[in-house]
Amino acid sequence: MSARVSASVTVRVPAKVNVQLAVGAARPDGFHDLANVFLAVGLYDEVTVTEADDLRVTCAGPDADQVPLDRTNLAARAAITLAERYGRVPAVHLHIAKDIPVAGGMAGGSADGAGALLACDALWGTGASRAELLDICAELGSDVPFSLVGGAALGTGRGELLTPLEVGGTFHWVFAMADRGLSTPAVFREFDRLAATEGRRIPEPVASPALLTALAKGDPEALAATVSNDLQRAALSLFPALADTLATGRAAGALTALVSGSGPTTAFLARDAATAAGIAEALTGVCRTVRTTTAPAPGATVL
Ligand code: ATP
Numbered sequence: 001m002s003a004r005v006s007a008s009v010t011v012r013v014p015a016k017v018n019v020q021l022a023v024g025a026a027r028p029d030g031f032h033d034l035a036n037v038f039l040a041v042g043l044y045d046e047v048t049v050t051e052a053d054d055l056r057v058t059c060a061g062p063d064a065d066q067v068p069l070d071r072t073n074l075a076a077r078a079a080i081t082l083a084e085r086y087g088r089v090p091a092v093h094l095h096i097a098k099d100i101p102v103a104g105g106m107a108g109g110s111a112d113g114a115g116a117l118l119a120c121d122a123l124w125g126t127g128a129s130r131a132e133l134l135d136i137c138a139e140l141g142s143d144v145p146f147s148l149v150g151g152a153a154l155g156t157g158r159g160e161l162l163t164p165l166e167v168g169g170t171f172h173w174v175f176a177m178a179d180r181g182l183s184t185p186a187v188f189r190e191f192d193r194l195a196a197t198e199g200r201r202i203p204e205p206v207a208s209p210a211l212l213t214a215l216a217k218g219d220p221e222a223l224a225a226t227v228s229n230d231l232q233r234a235a236l237s238l239f240p241a242l243a244d245t246l247a248t249g250r251a252a253g254a255l256t257a258l259v260s261g262s263g264p265t266t267a268f269l270a271r272d273a274a275t276a277a278g279i280a281e282a283l284t285g286v287c288r289t290v291r292t293t294t295a296p297a298p299g300a301t302v303l
Contacts, residue, residue: 008050009122013115013147014040014297015106017173017260017267019215019223022205023230026192035205036155037165037212038146041173042293045100045108046303047075047115049123052093055079061098062289066181074113074140079120081136086126094119101289103181105235105261107143111300114147118300134162150299152215154207169218171269171295172276174254176245176287178264182235187262190234205230224255224269235263242266245287252282 016038024033045061057076059067067073071080075094083090094116100108114137121128128136137144142159152165195202214222236242236259245266246257253275254268266287270276276292283290 006051007123008048009119010046010048010303011115011119011122011300012044012046012303013111013300014150015043015100015108015111016040016143016146017106017175017295018229019227020208020211021229021231021261022207023191023202024205025195025202031158032188032191033157033205034155034159035207036159037152037207037215038155039152039167039171039215039295040146040150040297040299041175041295042297043100043106043175043291044297045111045115046097047112047119048095048097049079049116049119050093050095051123052091055090056093057096058093059096059098061096063102064098066102067096067098074109074144075116078113078117078136078140081139082117082120082124082126082128085136086124086128088124090120092120092123101177101181101265103183104177104265105182105184105259105263106175106265107147107261110141110143111147113137113140113144114300118148118302122302148300151296154212165212166216167218167296168216171218171220171223172271172273173293173295174249174268174270174276174279174283175260175291175293176249176266176268176283177289177291178239178242178245178266179288180264182239182262182264184262187231187234187238190238191231194234194237220255220269220271227256227258227269229258229261231262232259235259239264245283248282248286249279252279254279
Protein backbone atom coordinates (compact mmCIF):
# COMPACT_ATOMS: atom_id res chain seq x y z
CA MET A 1 0.00 0.00 0.00
CA SER A 2 1.48 3.39 -0.95
CA ALA A 3 1.14 6.46 1.30
CA ARG A 4 -1.16 9.17 -0.04
CA VAL A 5 0.91 12.06 -1.38
CA SER A 6 -0.83 15.45 -1.18
CA ALA A 7 -0.46 17.68 -4.19
CA SER A 8 1.46 20.89 -3.54
CA VAL A 9 2.65 24.00 -5.41
CA THR A 10 5.39 26.46 -4.41
CA VAL A 11 5.49 30.07 -5.63
CA ARG A 12 8.38 32.49 -5.19
CA VAL A 13 7.48 36.19 -4.78
CA PRO A 14 9.77 39.25 -4.64
CA ALA A 15 9.89 42.19 -2.25
CA LYS A 16 9.67 45.74 -3.62
CA VAL A 17 11.21 49.12 -3.13
CA ASN A 18 9.42 52.30 -4.18
CA VAL A 19 11.83 54.41 -6.20
CA GLN A 20 9.14 57.08 -6.23
CA LEU A 21 6.32 57.36 -3.73
CA ALA A 22 4.32 60.53 -4.35
CA VAL A 23 1.44 60.92 -1.90
CA GLY A 24 -1.61 63.11 -2.47
CA ALA A 25 -3.79 64.71 0.20
CA ALA A 26 -6.05 62.42 2.26
CA ARG A 27 -9.26 61.66 0.33
CA PRO A 28 -12.68 61.75 2.02
CA ASP A 29 -12.47 57.93 2.36
CA GLY A 30 -9.16 58.32 4.24
CA PHE A 31 -7.05 56.79 1.45
CA HIS A 32 -4.44 58.83 -0.42
CA ASP A 33 -3.98 58.98 -4.16
CA LEU A 34 -0.50 57.83 -5.01
CA ALA A 35 1.96 57.87 -7.85
CA ASN A 36 4.02 54.92 -6.92
CA VAL A 37 6.95 53.58 -8.92
CA PHE A 38 7.51 50.02 -7.78
CA LEU A 39 10.69 48.10 -8.44
CA ALA A 40 10.80 44.40 -7.55
CA VAL A 41 14.03 43.38 -5.81
CA GLY A 42 15.69 40.01 -5.35
CA LEU A 43 14.54 39.23 -1.80
CA TYR A 44 11.88 36.55 -1.85
CA ASP A 45 9.25 34.78 0.20
CA GLU A 46 8.18 31.32 -0.91
CA VAL A 47 4.61 30.21 -0.40
CA THR A 48 3.87 26.48 -0.58
CA VAL A 49 0.27 25.35 -0.74
CA THR A 50 -0.59 21.72 0.00
CA GLU A 51 -3.98 20.00 0.02
CA ALA A 52 -5.14 19.53 3.62
CA ASP A 53 -8.29 18.86 5.66
CA ASP A 54 -8.59 22.49 6.79
CA LEU A 55 -7.12 25.92 6.10
CA ARG A 56 -3.88 26.23 8.06
CA VAL A 57 -0.99 28.73 7.88
CA THR A 58 2.57 28.15 9.06
CA CYS A 59 5.58 30.42 8.69
CA ALA A 60 9.33 29.99 9.04
CA GLY A 61 12.09 32.60 8.96
CA PRO A 62 13.75 35.21 11.20
CA ASP A 63 10.55 37.32 11.52
CA ALA A 64 8.13 34.37 11.66
CA ASP A 65 6.94 35.19 15.19
CA GLN A 66 5.48 38.51 13.91
CA VAL A 67 3.36 36.90 11.22
CA PRO A 68 -0.30 36.24 12.06
CA LEU A 69 -1.24 32.60 11.43
CA ASP A 70 -5.00 33.10 11.44
CA ARG A 71 -7.35 34.17 8.66
CA THR A 72 -6.06 37.75 8.75
CA ASN A 73 -2.85 36.52 7.09
CA LEU A 74 -2.91 37.84 3.54
CA ALA A 75 -1.99 34.39 2.20
CA ALA A 76 -5.04 32.90 3.95
CA ARG A 77 -7.24 35.74 2.70
CA ALA A 78 -6.03 35.12 -0.85
CA ALA A 79 -6.87 31.41 -0.63
CA ILE A 80 -10.31 32.16 0.86
CA THR A 81 -11.12 34.80 -1.78
CA LEU A 82 -10.12 32.57 -4.69
CA ALA A 83 -12.02 29.59 -3.21
CA GLU A 84 -15.17 31.71 -2.78
CA ARG A 85 -15.03 32.86 -6.40
CA TYR A 86 -14.75 29.29 -7.65
CA GLY A 87 -17.17 27.67 -5.20
CA ARG A 88 -14.45 25.64 -3.48
CA VAL A 89 -13.51 25.00 0.12
CA PRO A 90 -10.06 26.49 0.92
CA ALA A 91 -8.81 23.25 2.48
CA VAL A 92 -5.09 23.89 2.17
CA HIS A 93 -1.97 24.18 4.26
CA LEU A 94 -0.16 27.41 3.38
CA HIS A 95 3.48 27.47 4.39
CA ILE A 96 5.39 30.75 4.11
CA ALA A 97 9.19 30.60 3.99
CA LYS A 98 9.69 34.22 4.94
CA ASP A 99 12.79 36.14 3.93
CA ILE A 100 11.16 39.57 3.37
CA PRO A 101 11.18 41.62 6.60
CA VAL A 102 7.79 41.95 8.32
CA ALA A 103 6.34 45.47 8.55
CA GLY A 104 9.45 46.67 6.75
CA GLY A 105 7.92 48.68 3.91
CA MET A 106 8.87 46.01 1.37
CA ALA A 107 5.38 44.59 0.82
CA GLY A 108 6.11 41.23 2.46
CA GLY A 109 2.51 40.51 3.38
CA SER A 110 1.40 41.53 -0.12
CA ALA A 111 3.99 39.15 -1.58
CA ASP A 112 2.51 36.28 0.44
CA GLY A 113 -1.00 37.21 -0.70
CA ALA A 114 0.02 37.18 -4.36
CA GLY A 115 2.04 33.99 -3.86
CA ALA A 116 -0.79 32.13 -2.17
CA LEU A 117 -3.21 33.27 -4.86
CA LEU A 118 -1.03 32.01 -7.70
CA ALA A 119 -0.21 28.78 -5.85
CA CYS A 120 -3.87 27.98 -5.06
CA ASP A 121 -4.83 28.87 -8.61
CA ALA A 122 -2.27 26.38 -9.93
CA LEU A 123 -3.20 23.70 -7.37
CA TRP A 124 -6.93 23.98 -8.07
CA GLY A 125 -6.59 24.52 -11.82
CA THR A 126 -9.23 27.24 -11.73
CA GLY A 127 -8.30 28.59 -15.16
CA ALA A 128 -8.65 32.17 -13.86
CA SER A 129 -7.38 34.77 -16.31
CA ARG A 130 -4.48 37.08 -15.44
CA ALA A 131 -6.97 39.98 -15.29
CA GLU A 132 -9.11 38.07 -12.80
CA LEU A 133 -6.10 37.29 -10.60
CA LEU A 134 -5.05 40.94 -10.69
CA ASP A 135 -8.57 41.94 -9.71
CA ILE A 136 -8.44 39.66 -6.65
CA CYS A 137 -4.99 41.06 -5.81
CA ALA A 138 -6.36 44.64 -5.84
CA GLU A 139 -9.18 43.50 -3.51
CA LEU A 140 -6.59 42.07 -1.09
CA GLY A 141 -4.48 45.25 -0.89
CA SER A 142 -2.94 48.13 -2.80
CA ASP A 143 0.52 46.55 -3.14
CA VAL A 144 -0.63 43.00 -3.95
CA PRO A 145 -1.08 43.40 -7.75
CA PHE A 146 2.54 44.51 -8.09
CA SER A 147 3.78 41.46 -6.18
CA LEU A 148 2.12 39.30 -8.84
CA VAL A 149 3.53 41.29 -11.75
CA GLY A 150 7.08 42.16 -10.56
CA GLY A 151 9.65 43.96 -12.70
CA ALA A 152 8.86 47.66 -12.47
CA ALA A 153 5.50 49.39 -12.67
CA LEU A 154 3.76 52.67 -12.05
CA GLY A 155 0.92 52.32 -9.59
CA THR A 156 -1.79 54.97 -9.47
CA GLY A 157 -5.08 55.21 -7.58
CA ARG A 158 -4.30 53.69 -4.16
CA GLY A 159 -1.28 52.18 -5.94
CA GLU A 160 -3.21 49.22 -7.35
CA LEU A 161 -3.75 50.45 -10.95
CA LEU A 162 -0.59 49.25 -12.63
CA THR A 163 1.25 50.25 -15.77
CA PRO A 164 4.33 48.09 -16.47
CA LEU A 165 7.56 50.04 -16.95
CA GLU A 166 10.62 49.29 -19.00
CA VAL A 167 13.91 48.76 -17.13
CA GLY A 168 17.08 48.97 -19.22
CA GLY A 169 19.62 47.39 -16.86
CA THR A 170 20.41 45.88 -13.48
CA PHE A 171 20.43 48.07 -10.37
CA HIS A 172 22.48 47.17 -7.29
CA TRP A 173 20.76 47.71 -3.95
CA VAL A 174 21.57 47.31 -0.29
CA PHE A 175 18.75 47.05 2.27
CA ALA A 176 19.13 47.71 5.98
CA MET A 177 16.46 46.09 8.14
CA ALA A 178 15.57 47.83 11.39
CA ASP A 179 15.10 46.16 14.75
CA ARG A 180 11.37 46.97 14.83
CA GLY A 181 8.61 47.53 12.28
CA LEU A 182 6.52 50.58 11.38
CA SER A 183 2.80 50.33 10.73
CA THR A 184 1.90 51.64 7.26
CA PRO A 185 -1.38 53.28 8.46
CA ALA A 186 0.54 54.99 11.30
CA VAL A 187 3.04 56.44 8.81
CA PHE A 188 0.20 57.79 6.62
CA ARG A 189 -1.40 59.32 9.74
CA GLU A 190 1.92 60.99 10.57
CA PHE A 191 2.12 62.26 6.96
CA ASP A 192 -1.36 63.83 7.39
CA ARG A 193 -0.41 65.25 10.80
CA LEU A 194 2.80 66.86 9.51
CA ALA A 195 0.96 68.32 6.49
CA ALA A 196 -1.77 69.78 8.72
CA THR A 197 0.71 71.20 11.25
CA GLU A 198 2.71 72.88 8.52
CA GLY A 199 -0.41 74.04 6.62
CA ARG A 200 1.17 72.71 3.43
CA ARG A 201 -0.84 72.35 0.22
CA ILE A 202 -0.21 68.86 -1.10
CA PRO A 203 0.10 68.67 -4.90
CA GLU A 204 -1.47 65.96 -7.05
CA PRO A 205 0.89 62.98 -7.12
CA VAL A 206 2.48 62.46 -10.53
CA ALA A 207 5.25 60.17 -11.73
CA SER A 208 8.56 61.89 -12.50
CA PRO A 209 9.35 61.67 -16.25
CA ALA A 210 13.09 61.91 -15.47
CA LEU A 211 12.84 58.93 -13.13
CA LEU A 212 11.00 56.82 -15.70
CA THR A 213 13.72 57.67 -18.25
CA ALA A 214 16.45 56.70 -15.75
CA LEU A 215 14.76 53.33 -15.19
CA ALA A 216 14.32 52.74 -18.92
CA LYS A 217 18.01 53.51 -19.49
CA GLY A 218 19.18 51.41 -16.56
CA ASP A 219 21.21 54.42 -15.41
CA PRO A 220 21.90 54.28 -11.62
CA GLU A 221 23.27 57.84 -11.35
CA ALA A 222 20.19 59.28 -13.06
CA LEU A 223 17.90 57.08 -10.97
CA ALA A 224 19.66 58.22 -7.79
CA ALA A 225 19.13 61.86 -8.78
CA THR A 226 15.39 61.37 -9.21
CA VAL A 227 14.22 58.96 -6.46
CA SER A 228 11.78 60.39 -3.93
CA ASN A 229 9.61 59.18 -1.09
CA ASP A 230 6.94 61.51 0.31
CA LEU A 231 6.53 59.20 3.31
CA GLN A 232 10.17 59.49 4.31
CA ARG A 233 9.75 62.50 6.62
CA ALA A 234 6.82 60.83 8.37
CA ALA A 235 8.79 57.58 8.80
CA LEU A 236 11.80 59.52 10.17
CA SER A 237 9.54 61.47 12.50
CA LEU A 238 8.27 58.17 13.99
CA PHE A 239 11.68 56.47 13.86
CA PRO A 240 14.41 59.18 14.14
CA ALA A 241 17.29 56.67 14.34
CA LEU A 242 16.77 55.87 10.66
CA ALA A 243 18.51 59.17 9.81
CA ASP A 244 21.81 57.73 11.12
CA THR A 245 21.39 54.59 9.02
CA LEU A 246 20.76 56.71 5.90
CA ALA A 247 23.83 58.86 6.66
CA THR A 248 26.04 55.78 7.19
CA GLY A 249 25.08 54.33 3.80
CA ARG A 250 25.62 57.66 2.04
CA ALA A 251 29.05 58.05 3.62
CA ALA A 252 29.94 54.54 2.40
CA GLY A 253 29.31 55.53 -1.21
CA ALA A 254 25.60 55.02 -1.85
CA LEU A 255 24.41 57.05 -4.84
CA THR A 256 21.26 57.68 -2.87
CA ALA A 257 19.71 56.50 0.38
CA LEU A 258 16.00 56.42 1.09
CA VAL A 259 13.36 54.88 3.29
CA SER A 260 11.68 51.96 1.50
CA GLY A 261 7.93 52.66 1.22
CA SER A 262 6.56 53.37 4.70
CA GLY A 263 9.79 52.06 6.25
CA PRO A 264 11.58 51.32 8.42
CA THR A 265 13.74 49.37 5.97
CA THR A 266 16.24 51.74 4.34
CA ALA A 267 17.41 51.30 0.76
CA PHE A 268 20.79 52.25 -0.76
CA LEU A 269 21.44 52.39 -4.48
CA ALA A 270 25.01 51.51 -5.50
CA ARG A 271 26.93 52.09 -8.72
CA ASP A 272 28.04 48.45 -8.92
CA ALA A 273 28.25 45.19 -6.97
CA ALA A 274 31.59 46.08 -5.35
CA THR A 275 30.29 49.40 -4.00
CA ALA A 276 27.16 47.62 -2.77
CA ALA A 277 29.35 45.17 -0.83
CA GLY A 278 31.23 48.11 0.79
CA ILE A 279 27.98 49.82 1.79
CA ALA A 280 26.69 46.57 3.27
CA GLU A 281 29.88 46.22 5.31
CA ALA A 282 29.57 49.79 6.64
CA LEU A 283 25.96 49.18 7.65
CA THR A 284 26.67 45.92 9.46
CA GLY A 285 26.12 46.52 13.15
CA VAL A 286 24.24 49.79 12.53
CA CYS A 287 20.97 47.94 11.90
CA ARG A 288 19.49 44.48 12.49
CA THR A 289 20.33 42.83 9.16
CA VAL A 290 21.84 43.98 5.88
CA ARG A 291 21.04 42.45 2.50
CA THR A 292 22.57 43.06 -0.89
CA THR A 293 20.59 42.32 -4.02
CA THR A 294 19.71 43.43 -7.53
CA ALA A 295 16.63 44.70 -9.34
CA PRO A 296 14.45 44.23 -11.28
CA ALA A 297 13.24 40.83 -10.10
CA PRO A 298 10.48 38.78 -11.73
CA GLY A 299 7.00 38.71 -10.21
CA ALA A 300 5.33 35.73 -8.54
CA THR A 301 6.62 32.56 -10.18
CA VAL A 302 5.55 28.94 -9.79
CA LEU A 303 8.69 26.93 -9.00
P1 ATP B 1 3.86 47.51 2.76
O1 ATP B 1 5.25 47.70 2.26
O2 ATP B 1 2.95 46.84 1.75
O3 ATP B 1 3.25 48.72 3.38
P2 ATP B 1 5.05 46.11 4.94
O4 ATP B 1 6.10 45.35 4.21
O5 ATP B 1 5.46 47.34 5.67
O6 ATP B 1 3.89 46.43 3.94
P3 ATP B 1 4.04 43.65 5.93
O7 ATP B 1 5.25 42.81 6.15
O8 ATP B 1 3.24 43.38 4.72
O9 ATP B 1 4.39 45.18 6.00
O10 ATP B 1 3.17 43.48 7.24
C1 ATP B 1 2.24 44.42 7.70
C2 ATP B 1 1.34 43.73 8.72
O11 ATP B 1 0.48 42.85 8.01
C3 ATP B 1 2.09 42.83 9.70
O12 ATP B 1 2.43 43.53 10.86
C4 ATP B 1 1.10 41.71 9.98
O13 ATP B 1 0.34 41.97 11.12
C5 ATP B 1 0.15 41.70 8.79
N1 ATP B 1 0.26 40.51 7.90
C6 ATP B 1 -0.76 39.86 7.36
N2 ATP B 1 -0.34 38.85 6.57
C7 ATP B 1 0.99 38.86 6.61
C8 ATP B 1 1.98 38.06 6.00
N3 ATP B 1 1.69 37.04 5.21
N4 ATP B 1 3.25 38.37 6.23
C9 ATP B 1 3.56 39.42 7.04
N5 ATP B 1 2.66 40.19 7.65
C10 ATP B 1 1.37 39.92 7.46
